[in-house]
Amino acid sequence: MKTFAAILTGALLxxxxxxxxxxxxxxxxxxxxxxxxxxxxxxxxPLWHRGRNVYRRGLEMRLSEAIIKRLELDTPxxxxxxxxxxTELTGTIDTISQRVLSFNPDSGLPRExxxxxxxxxxxxxxxxxxxxxxxxxxxxxxxxxxxxxLSEDFFLGSEDVVNKLAQRIVEQMAAEW
Numbered sequence: 001m002k003t004f005a006a007i008l009t010g011a012l013l014x015x016x017x018x019x020x021x022x023x024x025x026x027x028x029x030x031x032x033x034x035x036x037x038x039x040x041x042x043x044x045x046p047l048w049h050r051g052r053n054v055y056r057r058g059l060e061m062r063l064s065e066a067i068i069k070r071l072e073l074d075t076p077x078x079x080x081x082x083x084x085x086x087t088e089l090t091g092t093i094d095t096i097s098q099r100v101l102s103f104n105p106d107s108g109l110p111r112e113x114x115x116x117x118x119x120x121x122x123x124x125x126x127x128x129x130x131x132x133x134x135x136x137x138x139x140x141x142x143x144x145x146x147x148x149x150l151s152e153d154f155f156l157g158s159e160d161v162v163n164k165l166a167q168r169i170v171e172q173m174a175a176e177w
Contacts, residue, residue: 035174035175036075036076036077036173036174036175037132037175039086040077040086040087040125041076041077041078041086042077042078042079042080042084042085042086042087043071043077043078043079043080043085043086043087043088043089043123044079044080044081044082044084044085044087044088044089044126045064045067045068045071045079045088045089046064046082046088046090047060047061047064048060048063048064048067048090048091048092048093048119048121049091049092049093050092050093051092051093051094051095053095054093054094054095054096056096056154056158059093059096059117059158059162060093062158062159062162063091063093063119063162063165063166066162066163066165066166067089067166067169067170069166070166070167070169070170071089071170071173074167074170075170075173077173082126085126086125086126086127087123087124087125087126087132088123088124088126089121089122089123089124089169089173090121090122090124091119091120091121091122091169092119092120092121093117093118093119094118094119094120094137095116095117095118096115096116096117096118096158097115097116097118098113098114098115098116098154099113099114099116100112100113100114101113101114101143104147109146109147110146110147111145111146111147112143112144112145112146113143113144113145113146113157114141114142114143115141115142115143115144115154115157115158115161116139116140116141116161117139117140117141117158117161117162117165118137118138118139119135119138119139119165119169120135120136120137120138121133121134121135121138121169122134122135123172123173132173133172133173135172138165138168138169138172140161140164140165140168141161142157142158142160142161142164143157144156144157144160
């Protein structure tokens with residue numbers, strides 16, 4: 001019984017100490033406050049566009065879907081239609097590039113490839129018309145392995161890049177410290 005009381009006392013003391021380290025102002029210590037702006041509840045994410053020199057079809061749909069899923073998962077925001085939304089997140093896939101990172105010395109075929117996607121996006125408050133976040137030349141890279149046994153193609157390699165890019169775009173929507 002004494003052990004239980006000691007554990008309970010220790011847990012309560014640790015909780016009290018932890019709470020005293022928290023602050024509503026992040027510059028004054030830790031905070032439990034949301035890192036996203038409080039006055040925004042909904043976001044409209046239309047289908048993103050492909051740049052003039054981007055010939056890979058379907059990437060804009062996959063990126064838009066990944067962003068919507070990330071918003072729903074990682075933020076307090078809900079995605080909705082434009083007429084019901086407080087804000088809108090629009091963007092363009094500007095470039096997609098690939099390069100070989102390593103070759104198989106026996107066959108001369110690529111062993112590892114890198115995909116880099118560059119996007120530009122704007123998060124706009126539809127109530128005021130002002131831009132909350134605007135980014136250009138926002139890049140994300142990922143690698144894939146074309147030869148057997150993995151035999152990954154561009155689609156599989158780009159899936160990782162699309163998901164990482166969606167996560168980083170949503171991270172840009174956090175409030176400034």
